[in-house]
Structures are given as C-alpha cells and as structure tokens.
Amino acid sequence: MEIHHGIGHGRSLIQWCSIQPEIHRFDTLFRSHRDCFSLLPGQLPMPTIRTISRSHIVFPGVIVLTVILSLLPTSAVKWVGVPAELMGFVMAPGRLLGSWVGEALRPPPSQISDVADDPEMRDLQLEAETFAQLYRKAELRVQELQEQLEQLQRVPVEALNTPISLMSAAIISRNPNQLHGPMELRGGSLSGISTNSFAVYGGVHLIGRVINVSRFSCWLQPITGAKPGQAGYIRAAVFHQDQQASGSSGVHRVQLQPQDDGTFIGDAETIWALASGDLVVLDDPSWPGAAQGMIIGSITSIQVKDEAPLRQVIYVTPRYSAFQLHRVTLLNEDESTSGGADQ
Amino acid sequence: MRWVVFVIFAYIFLALETGASQIPALNSMGGVSPSFLLCFVVFLALFAPRVIALWMFWLLGLLVDISTGLFREGGGIVFIAGPHALGYVIGGLLLLQLRSLVFRERVLTIVLLTLLCGLVVSVVTVGIFVVRSWYPESLGTVYFETSATKALLQRFIAVLYSALLAIPVGWLLVRTLPLWDFQIARKRRSAW
Numbered sequence: 244m245e246i247h248h249g250i251g252h253g254r255s256l257i258q259w260c261s262i263q264p265e266i267h268r269f270d271t272l273f274r275s276h277r278d279c280f281s282l283l284p285g286q287l288p289m290p291t292i293r294t295i296s297r298s299h300i301v302f303p304g305v306i307v308l309t310v311i312l313s314l315l316p317t318s319a320v321k322w323v324g325v326p327a328e329l330m331g332f333v334m335a336p337g338r339l340l341g342s343w344v345g346e347a348l349r350p351p352p353s354q355i356s357d358v359a360d361d362p363e364m365r366d367l368q369l370e371a372e373t374f375a376q377l378y379r380k381a382e383l384r385v386q387e388l389q390e391q392l393e394q395l396q397r398v399p400v401e402a403l404n405t406p407i408s409l410m411s412a413a414i415i416s417r418n419p420n421q422l423h424g425p426m427e428l429r430g431g432s433l434s435g436i437s438t439n440s441f442a443v444y445g446g447v448h449l450i451g452r453v454i455n456v457s458r459f460s461c462w463l464q465p466i467t468g469a470k471p472g473q474a475g476y477i478r479a480a481v482f483h484q485d486q487q488a489s490g491s492s493g494v495h496r497v498q499l500q501p502q503d504d505g506t507f508i509g510d511a512e513t514i515w516a517l518a519s520g521d522l523v524v525l526d527d528p529s530w531p532g533a534a535q536g537m538i539i540g541s542i543t544s545i546q547v548k549d550e551a552p553l554r555q556v557i558y559v560t561p562r563y564s565a566f567q568l569h570r571v572t573l574l575n576e577d578e579s580t581s582g583g584a585d586q
Numbered sequence: 587m588r589w590v591v592f593v594i595f596a597y598i599f600l601a602l603e604t605g606a607s608q609i610p611a612l613n614s615m616g617g618v619s620p621s622f623l624l625c626f627v628v629f630l631a632l633f634a635p636r637v638i639a640l641w642m643f644w645l646l647g648l649l650v651d652i653s654t655g656l657f658r659e660g661g662g663i664v665f666i667a668g669p670h671a672l673g674y675v676i677g678g679l680l681l682l683q684l685r686s687l688v689f690r691e692r693v694l695t696i697v698l699l700t701l702l703c704g705l706v707v708s709v710v711t712v713g714i715f716v717v718r719s720w721y722p723e724s725l726g727t728v729y730f731e732t733s734a735t736k737a738l739l740q741r742f743i744a745v746l747y748s749a750l751l752a753i754p755v756g757w758l759l760v761r762t763l764p765l766w767d768f769q770i771a772r773k774r775r776s777a778w
Binding site: 299302305306309310312313314316317318320321323324326327330331334337338339340341342344345348349415416417418419420421422423424425427454455462464468469470503504566567569 | 597598600601602603604605606607608609611613616617619621637640641644648649652653654655656657658659662663664665666667668669671672675714717718721723727728730731732736737740741744
C-alpha cells in the first residue's frame, strides 16, 4: 500500500514537472500582455499566444524596414507607384463618393457670379468668355509672328483651333497636408488622357497640368503649386483691362512665380502702366499649344520696387483654385498637331 | 476583434481622409483640414489589443503614404512610403502606454489623445521630410509648399481642428464598440 501510495505521488510529481515549462511560459506571456488577457470567464484570448510571440520578432523588423524605406532616395522608391496605383483603384469609389458629398455640401464657386439666373444669359456669358480667350490667343500669335517676320524667319503656321479632346474629370484625392499639391483625377490613359493634358474650369480658367497618368486615373499639379527650380516659373502675358484708358497698347510678357497663398508674383516695368484688374494669361511654350491664352488670373495689386523704382512687383490672383473645385475639364491636345508642348 | 469591421472602417476613414478632406477645410486659413484618420487611430489605440493595434497603426499610415503623392521636378509624381507609417506607430505607442491611465470611453479622452497623437505624427512626418530634403538629388521633390516650419505650423493647426472633430467622431466611434467585439470586460458607455 505504501508502494502504491509512493507510485501515485511519483506519477503526480512527474506530471507536475512536465507542465511546469508551459506554466512558466504562460505566466511570462501573461505578465507582459495583461491587456490582452482582460477576459470574461470562459473567453479565449485574442490573439493567440503564438501570434503574440511571433509579432514581437516580426514587428520591430518591419519598423526597421519602414525607417529604411522612408529614408531611401527618391530614385529608389519609384516602385512605390505600383501599389499606390492599386490603392487608388481600390479607393476610387469611396473617394468619388466623398467628392460627390463634398460637391453637395460645399459647392464650388459659381462660374458666372455676376449674371442672373437666366440660363440664356449664362450661356451667352460663357460663349463671350470663350471667344475672348480665342481672341487673346490669336493676338499673342499675331505678335509672335510680327516679331519673327521682323527677323526674317520662316515660321510654320499654327492652326488657331488645335484639335483637342475634352473630358470632365472629378477630383477624387488630395494631399490633406498640401493645399496646392498634386491631386488625383478620375480618368487615365484609357480615357485618352496623357501628360500633354491640362485642366481648366469655366472653359478658360487654367487650373493645372497633368503630370502623371495611369490607366484609370491621373495626377494634376495645380498651377498654384510650388515647383522646385526653374519649373516653378510660368511665362505669362498681361492684357490691359482697358487699353484706351491706360494709354498703353500691346501685350506685356512677365514671368510668374507661385506663392504659398495661391497667388503669383512677377516683375514688370513701370512704363507698362499696368493696373489692378488687368488680365494675365498663359504664354508659355512648355505648355500645350491649346493652353496658350488661357486665363491664369488678374492683377490684384502692384508695388513699386524700392531698390529699382523703374520696376514693379505685380500680384496675380487666380479666379479659381484647384482646392475649391470638385471637378475640372481636362483638355488633351493631339500630340501630332501640338505646337507648344516643348519640354 | 472583428477584422471585417476594421477593414470597412479603415476604408471609410481613408476615403474621408483623401477624398473628402476639402469638406471641412478652412480655406481662409490656407485650406487647413482635419484628419479623420487620426480620430480612428486614437480609437483603435484605446480599445484594440496592443499588438494588433501596432500593426493597424503601421498599415493605416502606410496606406496614407501611398495615397498622397508629391510633385517631383521634371514632371511626374512620387510616393514616399514610411513617414506616416512611422508617425502613426510612434504616436500609437505613446497612446498605448497612456491608455491604462485614462477613462477610455470618455469623449474628452479621445479629444486630448487625438491632440497628443497628432502632434507626434506631425513632428515625425515633417522630420522625415526635412531629412529627405537634405539629399543632394538631381531632381527636387516638393516636400513642403513653403517651408518645413510653416508646414509644421499648418499641421499643428490641423491637429487642433482634428481634436475638435474628434468630439462627434469619437462619440460615434465609441457607440460602435459592440460591432468590434473588443475583449474588454467593462461596461461601454460614451460620456464626457
């Protein structure tokens, strides 16, 4: 009997020794993950103990890789565009819905603010602005031809009406930390969009330029966005609001630089007699030909330079900025006939 | 925890973050817009299991990184993966340390932690971009519209706005706790 009792004790002792490592391991994990084990009686822990111990090894490694990835040179992270494109494709429905809700809750500024609700008047106003843009574009072209003729150069005749395709595109994604940063538009290469495309609003107001195209979406860089180096300058032309009243004629060319508040500054000569309200249009050969003459904005203030009294600083404010809008019109110029896309 | 619920909520908040950020934007203050995703991250930090929460912070931050492109000189756009992922992880780690000291179901807690997490995320993200801007790369990338200081200030204002937004959003999220089935042995009530 004593032997049986002793064997029974021995078996218990062996069983107790065999489960000790498990008890110790469980106790260690329990102490380090108290929150995970705040359970009601009978509930299973989530995640499992094996998952927790594996995450302790994997997660720090992932963080180290993320640090390395975030510090890699830009040229080494171009491949991130692939998952970004996939992400854009997956998120597009949700973002589009957000854009629609935004358009309903916060409608964009009216394209025609100084006309009554009469639809006929509104159409006439739009037509008038379109013809005005064609006129300005033609006048720029006339002046360019006159200059070249004077130098006895042979210039190919450009068609005033360059073949273009139009597409209305919704702005589906923005960088919430960069007001004038790149924006994603719905519509990509399958819709005929290319890096030769640009965006307008109200038919003639230049909004930005397409800088990246994927199959289903494209990225637009607003003209008000800061760009590094020489790419940040936009060549423009100033048309006097009232040429007769100002006593000045002709078109004056300026170089504009975007500011952080969505306006532009440029240098002008005092003798040009520019005034607030004068229209500033695009005259930049690096842009597509169809974009020439599109309105950038109007002069809102002029300041004389103290260090150079014969020169002035002009401040140009666009009528519409990309961050106010939910939808723009993309114009894609036929590359075989483009005359101004010279990068 | 129900992963399906997380995927649905993550999709919604990411869509709000990048697709509807202009709705509450303050155009008069340079277009400052609050971060919906920040409120969601704080909610996860308060209630999700610790290890899973860290993975979710990392994933959400990475998705924000590949959703927001930066302009690159010479044309084109570039996506920098990592800054927001690290920012959310570090901010989330801080919240995970604090959550045992606060009343998790209180909306005021969510507001204050949104403010704290947002500041951390802003500093980390801008810091990484500042380091990247020192690279002698041939083609410049526009990390900041103006300067790092102004960008940081703008982000701080956005964080304050996000903290205000956390009042209704946090209240709504706490009401959805039964959907998540977090392993918390406490009575759930949203209160001040």
